[in-house]
Amino acid sequence: MSLKVSRRRPLVAQSEIRNMTIECARVGGINLAQGVCDLPVPLPVVRGAAEAMAAGYNIYTRFDGLPALRQAIAAKQERFTGMRVDPDGEVVVSGGATGAFYAACLALLDEGDEVVVFEPYYGYHIVTMASLGIKPAFVTLEPPHWRFTAEDLERAVTARTRAIVLNTPSNPAGKVFTREELALVADFAASHDLFVFTDEIYEHFVFDGRAHVSPATLPGMARRTITISGFSKVYAVTGWRLGYAICDPEWALPIGHFNDLVYVCGPAPLQMGCARGLAELGDDYYAGVSADHQHKRDLFCAALADAGLTPHVPEGAYYALADVTSLPGATAKERALHLLAKTGVACVPGSAFYRGPVGETLARFCFAKEMDVLEDAMARLRRLR
Known part of the structure; x- marks a missing residue:
């Protein structure tokens, strides 16, 4: 049989974001991997x-x-x-x-x-x-x-x-x-x-x-x-x-x-x-979005620092990249899986965003979560220390 997929197929695989989301669901963890914002729909x-x-x-x-x-x-x-x-x-x-x-x-x-x-x-x-x-x-x-x-x-x-x-x-x-x-x-x-x-x-x-x-x-x-x-x-x-x-x-x-x-x-x-x-929706709505996520950023980056995962504090969006080289593993993916197994918190390995070695030192966390979920995640991360 000569049927086969297109030459494009090897170029398009499931993203690490979705991979880590699946791994998180498998263990019933807290998904800080996928960029889903938990704001209520206006x-x-x-x-x-x-x-x-x-x-x-x-x-x-x-x-x-x-x-x-x-x-x-x-x-x-x-x-x-x-x-x-x-x-x-x-x-x-x-x-x-x-x-x-x-x-x-x-x-x-x-x-x-x-x-x-x-x-x-x-x-x-x-x-x-x-x-x-x-x-x-x-x-x-x-x-x-x-x-x-x-x-x-x-x-x-x-x-x-x-x-x-x-x-x-x-x-x-x-x-x-x-x-x-x-x-x-x-x-x-x-x-x-x-x-x-x-x-x-x-x-x-x-x-x-x-x-x-x-x-x-x-x-x-x-x-x-x-x-x-x-x-x-x-x-x-x-x-x-x-x-x-x-x-x-x-x-x-x-x-x-x-x-x-x-x-x-x-x-x-x-x-x-x-x-x-x-x-x-008036300007107050959009200002509130920024203020709410700045507050969550500050809390979450402090938790990352307490956990020994030095954050690179973001200026915008709702993700934080953090240095994960203190975690066991030779690659960012191994460290992300270790973190998930130990704390139940899912992140995305930095190699999903870099082609070179810098990405192997980093992981991305999404902090756009309801406050009780974010607080649970922060408490779990702090137990690393």
């Missing part, structure tokens, strides 16, 4: 979806999303970043931020192209590109400061480089790229005529008075930037699979067409729920 979001179902929003939408949601996204973007966006030509609603990224890669990049990526990276970005024959070129950011220079970027570029990927605030490091750092990226992109794909899904999780800067707002960046975000984290609706891309109409149309091919459209009533959330 009432306007739930009511908006329920009312939309009752009102008949249950069929296909336009390939780029319902007008109400596209208009709400455009208004939100201007409200928080100052960007003026045309909801009828510059917004594409997709199957989560990962869906928007996939559709953008399909539309704008070719097999054999290269893309500059900062590591630690989000694994879905890397695997998405690999599945399309796109090669990442890495710029390594090392703890504790996660800094880079213009020279670091230049060393990664080749004649085949077509884009750079930014995740700010970042998963897993929690790095919030400053305006000065983004200016370096902007100059680099302009000098090499690159697209800039930005994953801004954690834009409302920023700490210590920092501000999220959307790269498209920098001078000269609007046309070359594909701004990607979504609702999974800030509204705690990871299972709704709704995200979006904002970009120049010349790029939005092909992104929308590939989005139609792969996803057809986002779930219509859920689009209306998110539109209602964007319209009705």
Whole structure:
């Protein structure tokens, strides 16, 4: 029999995040591996979806999303970043931020192209590109400061480089790229005529008075930037699979067409729920999200330090990378499994976010949990000492 899987199959395996989630469930542990935010879903979001179902929003939408949601996204973007966006030509609603990224890669990049990526990276970005024959070129950011220079970027570029990927605030490091750092990226992109794909899904999780800067707002960046975000984290609706891309109409149309091919459209009533959330939730909601997670960050990082797992305190998002070299094991995966066996707390080995040796010293913990769950996890970790 000559039947076989595609050549792409070896490139796409189950992620370490899901592997550790399965291991955690097997032992009945506390899952700090998967990036699920335990916020309650805001009432306007739930009511908006329920009312939309009752009102008949249950069929296909336009390939780029319902007008109400596209208009709400455009208004939100201007409200928080100052960007003026045309909801009828510059917004594409997709199957989560990962869906928007996939559709953008399909539309704008070719097999054999290269893309500059900062590591630690989000694994879905890397695997998405690999599945399309796109090669990442890495710029390594090392703890504790996660800094880079213009020279670091230049060393990664080749004649085949077509884009750079930014995740700010970042998963897993929690790095919030400053305006000065983004200016370096902007100059680099302009000098090499690159697209800039930005994953801004954690834009409302920023700490210590920092501000999220959307790269498209920098001078000269609007046309070359594909701004990607979504609702999974800030509204705690990871299972709704709704995200979006904002970009120049010349790029939005092909992104929308590939989005139609792969996803057809986002779930219509859920689009209306998110539109209602964007319209009705005030600044206090988003400020509360940041304040709540900053408080949890402070508590959890203190617990990691008490446990002898030195944390790299994040500036945003809701993950903490910690040094796990004090734990038994030769690799980050062995140390993560040891920690799970000893404490019942699941994390993700840092090797899921690095290709090199730095990742073997680290593990990622998600602290976006209900307080009683987080307190239980912290107590268990402290018993390591």
